[in-house]
Amino acid sequence: MKARALDSKYNFSAKFDKFLLLCAQVLGICVICLVAVDATANNWAINDFVGNAYEFITPIVEIDTIDKLTSHFTFATGLSVSDLSNIGRWMTDYCLTSVADSNKIYLLSGGAYTVDERLNLCDIFRGSYSVDIDTYRTIRFGVAVDGITYLRGNALTHVFTDDATTNLARSGMTHDQLDALGYSPARIQTDIRMTHRVTISNMTTQQQILVPYWRLYSKSYCTGCTPIAELGHGVCTWTAIYSYSTKTLTVSNSTFVAGSIHRLGLMIQQNAFSSASHYIKFVAIILAIGGYLASRRTVQWMEVDPTKTTTILSRVIQIVVPSCFPHPSHALRFDMFCYNSDIFVVLICTSVILDMSHSLIYIREVNVFNSINTDFLMSIQLFALSTRLIWINCGILKLAKLIWNILGTASCCGGSKVMGFLNLKTVTSLYLSAIVIFNVPPYIEYNNSVRYDVKNYLLGLEGIQVNFMNSFYFRGTAAICTGLIVNILLVTLLDQGFNRHFWQNMAKNSLARQAMFNSTSIMCDYIMDIEVNSTSNHVLIICKARRLSTLQWFFMNHLYSFGLPEHDLKQMKDHLKSTHATESPQGTGDNLFMVIQDGGHHLHLLDDQLNDVKSLMYNIKVLKDTTVTIK
Structure with a gap:
């Protein structure tokens, strides 16, 4: 009865592992699609090249300085560009000049949103406009408002x-009062609205006017920092009356048009960081595709050759074009290859970090509208943009392994329990960590939720400085980084706890130990779907020779190996010499092998006598497509 119960438990575990593997494959395909969307739609150069956001330069295409605005638009009394502060005028002028020289900026499309009472941007037009309809019956109006946003605390506080x-x-409240309450200036903004040509009827009675x-x-x-700009196009309904005596149009009410569409755009600056990010991502994708295609063939077993000098060029060639047999290999899935490859993770993390400022700005600015009335395609685009932080999660685990290898005191493979903790069973666990990542936009809003806006800061606030360290996005850096680190560590803790039996078994196998304790590998997908036989005194992994050969190449070229020796390997060799004893696994008829590393970080396969298996002998196994039983 007990044996039947154990067998039933084993079958359930095996079926559950297959289910997880299927989930990982489906999610992997979805994530690959999102990465493809991110690489195209969220490539600022491509988005700009498509040109969907260039419609927003229509009202200012002939205006290259702020002073020319007043000759093209009639501004509301007290809400003109002349009423802006010096920094507000400079910000507007900079944006106008940048549009004239589009090589300095990216103009990005931000989607189209159905307008309702939650998206009412029209109230700003209320006021009085000096116009003479006898001279100009068709007029373009404008308003200009600037201000400072004060914020207090962050997500952690x-x-x-x-x-x-x-x-x-x-x-x-004044600046001094806000400062006493712990508020800090975090952003300067200048809002300019410019209407289409509006025809004013020759009436002194109240009239309704549709105004795009x-x-x-x-x-x-920060004060004096290069500004970005939110661009938009919408429509309002004005309730207005014209006075002939004062030559004034008074807009008593301005409200949204229900069901109308507000189109959104964004102007951000081109810089060396964003350009470098695109090139680095391109190199990362090329290396990932090249490396994965190489892994689809059986890579030849590599031996240590002390007489051969390894150059950087030869290492790069070995990464993407290794010597292969003409036999297929299914050792690695593409998603697992990308998440586990040091080269790809380092390059893609570098790309993400370099473009982080633009990414956060785009996510937040677009999500303000998308969270109110959803644009489906834009939701997919934002979702894809958020997937970038998955690579940061991978980078955190890999960096933690590297740091612990330097700081830790382990002298043999498997000697550090902390190193074993920094592993995920499957990419499914990594996708679990993405649940928090996809909530980054509301997290940013929560980080800046204690907010107070001061409009027209010319009135007593002209000299207020916005410090970059307290700015709208940078101030939340510590909270965002803490959230990412806590998130991935909690996910690994859940993975380790839920799969405790799996990790205990893997720690008893030499191949699994190389992944868990002796390299920067952070996921064990390429091990968990290999047959595991634990009926003997050892936990045995029965692996095709072709697959193991490709895995050796992956360990030595796409992972950083720590070069820790196996525990008591010397004593084991001495024991074998004295007893001449051999072992064989039950039911396989093959010898038992061990996978180890030497001090030069080279991966070796040892036979049952603990002798190094040479490539000539191993190649015979590859050609015959036999299995290798690893203890």
């Missing part, structure tokens, strides 16, 4: 203190 609920800012408009909403995250 909101959780551990009461700064989100007590002593909040009140209307009319353009928006140029420049934002700077």
Whole structure:
């Protein structure tokens, strides 16, 4: 009965592992599609080249300085460009100049959104406009407002203190009062609205006017920093009356048009970091595709040749074009290859970090609208953009392994329990960590949720400085980094706990130990779907010789190996010499092998006498497509 129960438990575990593997494959395909979307739609150069956002330059195509705005638009009294602060005028002027020289900027499409009461951007047009309809019956109107956004605390302080609920800012507070409450200036903004040509009827009674408009909403995250700009096009309904005596059009109410469409765009600056990010990502993708295609063939077993000098060029060639047999290999899936390859992860993480500022700005600015009324295609694009942080999760685990290898005191493979903790059973666990990653936009909003906006900061606030360290995005860096680290560590903890029996078994096998304890490998997909036989005193992995040969190439060229020796290997050799004893696994008829590393970080296969298996002998196994039983 006990044996039947154990057998039933083993069958359930095997079926569950197959289910997880299927889930990983399906999710892997989905993520690959998202990465493809990210590499195209979220490539700022491609988005700019497509040109969908160039419609937003329509009202300013003939205007290259802020002073020319007043000759093209009639601005509301007290809400003109002349009423802006010096920094507000400079920000607007910079955006206008940049549009004239488009080589300095990216103009990006941000989707189209159905307007309702939650997306009412029209109230700003209320006011009085000096116009003479006897001279100009068709007029283009404008308004200009600038201000400062004050923020207090961040996501971490909101959780551990009461700064989100007590002593909040009140209307009319001065800078000194806000500062005393812990608020800091975090962003400067200047909002310019410009209407299409509007025909004013020759009536002194109240009239309803449908007014399409353009928006140029420049934002700077420190005083004097290069601004970005939110661009938009929408439509409002004005309730207005014209006075002949004062030559004034008074807009008493301006509201949204339900069901109309607000189109969104974004202007961000081109810089060396974003350009480098694109090139590095391109190189990473080429290496990933080349490396994966190489892994689809059986790579020849590599021996140590002390007489041969290894050059950088030969190493690069070995990474993507190794010597192969004309036999297929299914050792690695593409998604697992990408997540586990040091080269790809380092390059893609570098690309993500270099472009992080643009990515966060794009995610946040677009999500403000998309979270209200969803644009399906834009949701996919934002979802794809968020997948970039999956690579950061991989990088965190790999970096943790490298640091612990340097700081740890382990003298043999398997001697550090911490190193064993820094592994995931399958990519499914990695996708579990993405649940938090895909909530980055609301996390940014929560980080900046204790907010107070001061408009028209010319009135007593002209000299206020916005420090970059306290700026709208940078201030949340610590909270975002902490969230990412805690997220991936919690996921690994769950993985280790839920799959405790699996990890205990893998720690008893020499091949699994190389992945878990002796390299920067962070996932064991390429081990878990190999047949495991634990009926003997050892946990045995029965692996095709062709597959193991490709895995050796992957370990030595796409992972950093730590070169730790196996525990008591010398004593085992001495024991074999004295007893001349041999072992054989039950039911296979093959000898038992061990996978080890030498001090030069080279992966070796030892036979049952603990002698190094040479490539000539191993190649025979490859040609015959036999199995290798690893203990």
